[in-house]
Amino acid sequence: MTDEAVLPAFGAVEEDVLGAAARWRDEGAGVALATVVRTWGSSPRPAGSRLVIRDDGTFLGSVSGGCIEGAVVQEALTVIAEGPAKMLEFGVSNERAWEVGLACGGRVEVFVERVG
Amino acid sequence: MKRGILDELRAARAEKRSVLLVTELPSGAQRVLGYDAAEALGGPLRDAALAALRRDQATVHGEGEGRLFLQPQQPPLRLLCVGAVHIAQPLVRLAEVLGFEVVVVDPRAAWAKAARFPTGVTLVDEWPDDALEELAPDHRSAVVALTHDPKLDDPALEVALASPAFYVGALGSKKTHAARVGRLREAGVEDAALARIAGPIGLSIGARSPAEIAVAILAEVVKALRQGFTPRALPASESAP
Structure with a gap:
């Protein structure tokens, strides 16, 4: 989780995410962007929510209430290394979702793309 | 990307x-x-x-x-507060948490100075109507008049009602609001525009302290943003005191 002291206003998170993406690219780091595309049932973050991931594992933003960020970051590192975008799905129908802990019973589709 | x-x-x-x-x-x-x-x-x-x-x-x-x-x-949400009054203090802090850019307008320099606001808040010490003309409320703006002073609130409301602001609210009791509606009507504001004023301001949650009133106001602002503002019934006409 982001340190509470520097947590920006919720409405401003999006800007910080894109700003961080640009800044990290400018620093020469590999960067990926994960976006919630669709949700079913109870899911903590709506479609359009973003998480930006740097190739050293640093991240900013959120795609859930913290339940699946770890798994998304892992997948994002693969996308940064290999290139092609990926669709990820987490939910009760997915064994992995229980491991990563989307215990709220919701289902969420996350699009992960490399930032050029 | x-x-x-x-x-x-x-x-x-x-x-x-x-x-x-x-x-x-x-x-x-x-x-x-x-x-x-x-x-x-x-x-x-x-x-x-x-x-x-x-x-x-x-x-x-x-x-x-x-x-x-x-x-x-979408562009950032903005909350334009007329009046650096006591209620404005918790209001601007809560509004910032909700992601609003906040501007406080009060020509009474002493009020704007006396009130402590977070560093992100823009303070404008011009007359409210001039300030609002300049700030040009858009469809992502909420305007709240908090001074209780017709000299300050009324001109601000006239500008706000002529704008596409998604929320226009005015602090004051039912009686105060009825008098305000009477004055604005005399100034030539149409009834359809007057029904856009949330007055008394905020959702009815029994709020007492300034912070609770701020919650009531912002709850109604969020409702207007997400579900649209339902025009208020105009108070029974009554001549201004």
């Missing part, structure tokens, strides 16, 4: 323009559209794109290969 697309989105944010990011799934091919470009799209995609922008709600259009993810990016 190509760097050009990222920079386009950031420029739109900086220039406070509404745009729609269209992503083809699962390929990830992207483009950024303004309102005009969305209007110019054909068929159901046009309707879906405009709805996503108007509702500020991301959505998937179509099914399977080649479906499109429509992701709106």
Whole structure:
């Protein structure tokens, strides 16, 4: 989780995410962007929510209430290394979702793309 | 996401323009559209794109290969407060948590100084109507008049009601509001515009302290943002005291 002291206003998170993406690219780091595309049932973050991931594992933003960020970051590192975008799905129908802990019973589709 | 697309989105944010990011799934091919470009799209995609922008709600259009993810990016929400009064202090802090850019307008320099506001808040010490003309409330702006002083509140409300602000509220009891409506009507404001004033301001939650009143106000602001503002019934006409 982001340190509470520097947590920006919720409405401003999006800007910080894109700003961080640009800044990290400018620093020469590999960067990926994960976006919630669709949700079913109870899911903590709506479609359009973003998480930006740097190739050293640093991240900013959120795609859930913290339940699946770890798994998304892992997948994002693969996308940064290999290139092609990926669709990820987490939910009760997915064994992995229980491991990563989307215990709220919701289902969420996350699009992960490399930032050029 | 190509760097050009990222920079386009950031420029739109900086220039406070509404745009729609269209992503083809699962390929990830992207483009950024303004309102005009969305209007110019054909068929159901046009309707879906405009709805996503108007509702500020991301959505998937179509099914399977080649479906499109429509992701709106709207300018920041703004809360324009007239009156650096006691209630304004918790109000601006809560509004910032909600992601609003906050401007406090009060020509009484002593009030604006006496009230302590967070560093992110812009203080304007001009007359409210001049200040609001300049701030030009848009469809992402809420205007609240908090001074209880007709000299300050009324001109501000007149400017706010002539703007596309999604919320216009005025602090004061039912009686105060009835008198205010009477004055504004005499000044030539139409009844349809007067019904846009949330007065008494805020959702009725029995709020007592300034912080509780701020919660009531912001709850109504969020409701107006997400569900639209239901015009208020105008108070029974009564001559201004």
